[in-house]
Amino acid sequence: MSFFRPCKPCNCGSGLMRYDLTDAAGIFCCYVCEECEDQKKKKFNPDIFGRNSRYAMSGDEEQLEIDYDF
Numbered sequence: 347m348s349f350f351r352p353c354k355p356c357n358c359g360s361g362l363m364r365y366d367l368t369d370a371a372g373i374f375c376c377y378v379c380e381e382c383e384d385q386k387k388k389k390f391n392p393d394i395f396g397r398n399s400r401y402a403m404s405g406d407e408e409q410l411e412i413d414y415d416f
C-alpha cells in the first residue's frame with residue numbers, strides 16, 4: 347500500500363503547490379505554499395516553531411498555551 351499524496355494547489359488561491367506546515371516537534375499544522383506560509387504561520391503560536399523551545403524538545407503540548415481558535 348502506498349500513502350502517496352498527489353500534489354494539490356494551495357487553498358489560498360496562489361496556484362502554487364501546497365505542502366505541510368509542521369511545527370518544531372514535527373506536528374502537522376496546516377497546508378501552506380510559499381505564498382502564504384508566513385501569513386498562515388502567524389495564526390499559530392510562534393512558540394511551536396521555536397527549534398530550541400521546551401516544546402520542540404518534548405513535543406508536549408502542555409508546554410504551550412495554544413489558541414486553536416483559527
Ligand SMILES: [Zn+2]
Pocket residue numbers: 356357358359360378379380381382383
Ligand atoms: Zn498558499
